[in-house]
Amino acid sequence: MNWWRRLFNRDRSERQLNAELQFHLEEQVRDYVQAGMSESEARRKARLAFGAVDGIREDCREAQSLFLMESTLQDLRYSVRGMRKSWVFTSVVVVSLALGIGANTAIFTLIDAVMWRMLPVRDPDTLLVAGYTQGSPPEYGFTYKQYRAMRDNTEIAELAGYSPVQLSVTVDGNLEPTLEGQLVSGNYFSLLGVNPVVGRPIGIEDDRVPKGHPVAMLSYGYWKRRFALEPSVIGRSILVSGSPFTVIGVTPPEFFGVEVGASPAVFVPMMMQPTVMAVVENLLENPIIMRTWVQTLARLKPGVSVQQALGPLETIYKSQIPPRPKIPNLAPVPERRLVLTSAATGLSDLRRRFSQPLFVLMWIVSIVLLIACANIANLLLARAASRRSELAMRVALGAGHRRLIRQLLAEAVLLALTGGCLGIALAQWATRFLVVYMSSGRTPIVLDLSPDLRILVFTAAVSILTGILFGLAPALRATRLDLAQALKNRTGSGRTTGSHLRPGKTLAIVQVSLSLLLLITAGLFVRSLQNIKDQDKTSERDHVLIVRVEPRGSDQRSLPGTSQRLGRLYTDLLQRVEQIPGVRSASLGNVSPTKPETGAGGRFLTSSGKDVAMQTQVAYPGYFDVLSMPILTGRAFTWDDFRETSPAGCVINETFARDVYEGENPIGKPCGGSLRSPGAKGPAVSQIIGVAKDSKYTNHRGLYTQAVLYAPFPFANTSRGQMILYARIAGDPGPIIPLLREEVWKADKDVPQFSSVPTLLE
Amino acid sequence: MTTPKPDIPQGTLDMLILKVVAAGPIHGYAVAQKILAISRDVLQVQQGSLYPALHRLEKRKLLQAEWKATDTGREAKFYRLTAKGRKELEAEALNWEHLRKAIELIMRSAEGEV
Numbered sequence: 001m002n003w004w005r006r007l008f009n010r011d012r013s014e015r016q017l018n019a020e021l022q023f024h025l026e027e028q029v030r031d032y033v034q035a036g037m038s039e040s041e042a043r044r045k046a047r048l049a050f051g052a053v054d055g056i057r058e059d060c061r062e063a064q065s066l067f068l069m070e071s072t073l074q075d076l077r078y079s080v081r082g083m084r085k086s087w088v089f090t091s092v093v094v095v096s097l098a099l100g101i102g103a104n105t106a107i108f109t110l111i112d113a114v115m116w117r118m119l120p121v122r123d124p125d126t127l128l129v130a131g132y133t134q135g136s137p138p139e140y141g142f143t144y145k146q147y148r149a150m151r152d153n154t155e156i157a158e159l160a161g162y163s164p165v166q167l168s169v170t171v172d173g174n175l176e177p178t179l180e181g182q183l184v185s186g187n188y189f190s191l192l193g194v195n196p197v198v199g200r201p202i203g204i205e206d207d208r209v210p211k212g213h214p215v216a217m218l219s220y221g222y223w224k225r226r227f228a229l230e231p232s233v234i235g236r237s238i239l240v241s242g243s244p245f246t247v248i249g250v251t252p253p254e255f256f257g258v259e260v261g262a263s264p265a266v267f268v269p270m271m272m273q274p275t276v277m278a279v280v281e282n283l284l285e286n287p288i289i290m291r292t293w294v295q296t297l298a299r300l301k302p303g304v305s306v307q308q309a310l311g312p313l314e315t316i317y318k319s320q321i322p323p324r325p326k327i328p329n330l331a332p333v334p335e336r337r338l339v340l341t342s343a344a345t346g347l348s349d350l351r352r353r354f355s356q357p358l359f360v361l362m363w364i365v366s367i368v369l370l371i372a373c374a375n376i377a378n379l380l381l382a383r384a385a386s387r388r389s390e391l392a393m394r395v396a397l398g399a400g401h402r403r404l405i406r407q408l409l410a411e412a413v414l415l416a417l418t419g420g421c422l423g424i425a426l427a428q429w430a431t432r433f434l435v436v437y438m439s440s441g442r443t444p445i446v447l448d449l450s451p452d453l454r455i456l457v458f459t460a461a462v463s464i465l466t467g468i469l470f471g472l473a474p475a476l477r478a479t480r481l482d483l484a485q486a487l488k489n490r491t492g493s494g495r496t497t498g499s500h501l502r503p504g505k506t507l508a509i510v511q512v513s514l515s516l517l518l519l520i521t522a523g524l525f526v527r528s529l530q531n532i533k534d535q536d537k538t539s540e541r542d543h544v545l546i547v548r549v550e551p552r553g554s555d556q557r558s559l560p561g562t563s564q565r566l567g568r569l570y571t572d573l574l575q576r577v578e579q580i581p582g583v584r585s586a587s588l589g590n591v592s593p594t595k596p597e598t599g600a601g602g603r604f605l606t607s608s609g610k611d612v613a614m615q616t617q618v619a620y621p622g623y624f625d626v627l628s629m630p631i632l633t634g635r636a637f638t639w640d641d642f643r644e645t646s647p648a649g650c651v652i653n654e655t656f657a658r659d660v661y662e663g664e665n666p667i668g669k670p671c672g673g674s675l676r677s678p679g680a681k682g683p684a685v686s687q688i689i690g691v692a693k694d695s696k697y698t699n700h701r702g703l704y705t706q707a708v709l710y711a712p713f714p715f716a717n718t719s720r721g722q723m724i725l726y727a728r729i730a731g732d733p734g735p736i737i738p739l740l741r742e743e744v745w746k747a748d749k750d751v752p753q754f755s756s757v758p759t760l761l762e
Numbered sequence: 763m764t765t766p767k768p769d770i771p772q773g774t775l776d777m778l779i780l781k782v783v784a785a786g787p788i789h790g791y792a793v794a795q796k797i798l799a800i801s802r803d804v805l806q807v808q809q810g811s812l813y814p815a816l817h818r819l820e821k822r823k824l825l826q827a828e829w830k831a832t833d834t835g836r837e838a839k840f841y842r843l844t845a846k847g848r849k850e851l852e853a854e855a856l857n858w859e860h861l862r863k864a865i866e867l868i869m870r871s872a873e874g875e876v
Contacts, residue, residue: 021813056813
């Protein structure tokens with residue numbers, strides 16, 4: 001098949017076709033002349049007999065079937081010429097298409113990145129993630145002991161673990177902004193089949209002895225950002241949480257771990273957990289049942305099915321769950337079961353949170369595109385009216401009906417494709433914007449948004465479909481014309497009369513109002529998306545800075561004198577932070593406002609025998625103010641409540657008041673065992689001084705509220721003394737952050753680490 | 763010439779062309795003339811059908827074309843039957859024969875037999 005060559009030898013085959021037809025004509029003339037006609041008479045008759053030469057030529061071309069390709073090229077050339085001629089019309093159409101197609105591509109890109117993109121690891125299809133369920137959606141993460149037991153006692157699967165961790169890294173004596181990191185097991189990289197671009201990966205031999213392997217891998221992104229891709233980074237020493245680590249390798253650019261949207265920059269062996277998380281308990285040797293921090297991945301041995309693997313693994317897992325303490329009158333808790341699910345597309349908190357909004361958005365942008373189609377079809381119809389005479393001329397010259405429709409469709413598709421190209425560029429920008437929007441301050445979301453084949457195919461398909469959609473109706477209508485009438489119009493005014501436009505105008509008005517309606521809907525939708533984000537925060541988070549304050553000894557507050565020392569340190573810190581220009585108010589609490597996992601869980605037994613699950617949180621004066629949690633009745637904490645000689649008081653939240661006191665006034669009621677007398681053993685005589693509005697928390701299952709009791713630091717019955725500093729600021733946080741850091745630094749110089757200074761919402 | 767000329771039955775033009783070309787290399791004009799002459803001026807092939815048909819057959823590799831000088835010394839495009847074209851012609855001729863007989867049977871039948 002040399003159709004390709006012939007396509008570009010079009011002139012030659014065209015010449016031959018002409019010659020063949022010319023030959024026929026002249027033979028005919030010769031025959032007529034021989035029959036006795038005059039030369040001119042013969043020529044005239046021959047021409048008449050021959051018919052419309054253009055039509056024959058076209059049919060011949062079609063017969064040679066080069067036609068489709070060739071005529072499409074011709075159509076496109078013609079279209080480009082037409083588009084250039086009416087460039088205002090063209091640009092209006094292209095821009096509105098670009099917006100429509102771009103919006104679709106943007107949302108599709110996000111859906112693709114969040115939902116469908118395969119993990120950049122070896123054989124993502126066979127990678128599993130282990131979790132457990134109690135009749136609820138599965139939760140992921142195990143204690144180190146559980147993970148180790150499952151890993152060591154099975155022949156049917158290979159297990160690897162990792163845990164996201166915030167790291168303070170110091171390079172050349174400069175403390176970096178807090179980095180996302182991961183603690184990884186020795187077989188993590190080999191299990192995933194990820195090979196370093198330089199250096200060597202963390203291997204089994206790097207993960208044997210607790211605190212014994214100060215080695216780290218960097219992500220490609222961090223290597224590029226901080227070390228300008230210098231290969232000499234291998235072997236360099238950096239400080240992670242104040243301890244020296246040697247850089248041994250760099251992960252490949254496309255690798256982001258197994259959590260879509262995460263962007264770990266530093267990987268350290270799991271055995272280094274006590275080193276990099278100095279103030280937190282040693283989770284390796286002293287695993288607390290509450291801390292299920294090891295995310296577990298698995299690959300089954302060849303020939304083993306998921307079902308076969310589940311049984312033995314579950315047996316091991318269950319042997320590692322301590323028996324529940326017997327609490328009377330407690331509803332039985334459903335049995336825990338192990339689950340193994342595919343990790344092919346990655347674990348994603350994003351997916352949980354955004355899949356539904358994304359699909360709703362997809363619907364909305366499709367409707368936007370449909371309306372754009374209707375609008376453009378209308379424009380084309382109006383234009384077709386002014387092109388009537390042109391089209392009539394072409395029909396008169398022998399252009400086939402179908403050919404004309406194809407020509408008009410080619411124009412439409414060309415317009416759509418141009419819009420699509422622009423749309424891709426627009427989508428790139430729009431997705432970045434959306435991702436920033438989705439990211440909540442603490443952790444940036446990093447998604448692979450490069451347009452891959454799937455996205456390009458999607459956009460091309462959408463463009464072509466769009467083109468056909470808005471091009472077909474005008475094409476069909478335009479070609480259904482009355483030749484004589486149309487040609488006559490050409491000699492007359494050359495324009496169609498106003499009556500043609502009237503239905504078009506009505507259509508336009510309907511469409512404008514529809515579009516407006518849609519715009520409002522979309523706006524409302526974005527608002528509600530914002531609300532989803534806002535629900536999990538109790539405050540106007542954009543103006544609150546958070547710093548973890550974890551001075552040495554704060555993890556063993558019950559040691560004699562420690563609580564008093566910390567109390568003085570915190571009071572001092574708060575006073576100094578409030579002196580920083582730009583800081584309106586500051587307070588301390590022991591939990592992050594959205595993730596209360598560090599709070600002490602407990603149960604509150606009322607005098608009437610009622611048993612309510614609740615949590616005790618530690619708070620300082622100003623806490624409810626800084627976090628915008630209004631006091632509903634009673635009062636908030638003052639510094640008077642923090643003197644050890646003062647009567648002990650606590651604040652409870654709405655849910656606590658409702659669950660425990662059921663409409664009774666809780667003010668003056670006892671706070672229970674959550675409070676204790678400083679320096680003395682046993683609960684303090686205490687009373688509730690106020691009720692605060694509920695704060696909403698997030699966990700894997702979504703938003704929830706729970707009964708919370710807030711205790712003043714000196715009276716809080718907990719051995720955990722780490723705090724989180726909240727500072728409500730006015731204006732740009734930029735210049736305030738270093739000052740804040742400095743104050744925290746001063747508060748305890750011995751502590752080599754403190755965590756990030758994120759704003760609650762950026 | 764003034765008697766109305768019957769249309770060439772749909773689908774038989776290709777067969778007629780193949781049959782005429784089978785006699786030896788021939789150009790388009792001569793194909794039309796020959797069909798007219800052999801059919802005793804009954805079947806007139808319009809150029810609008812003839813040339814697309816010729817090109818279609820060439821495309822299907824039933825005919826092969828070649829530019830040669832005619833006896834008057836002019837260059838013309840001559841068509842020649844290929845082996846594939848000969849097979850096609852045989853098949854179509856057979857098919858036509860069956861069809862013709864069948865149609866005749868029906869047309870000759872007495873009114874009552876139907």
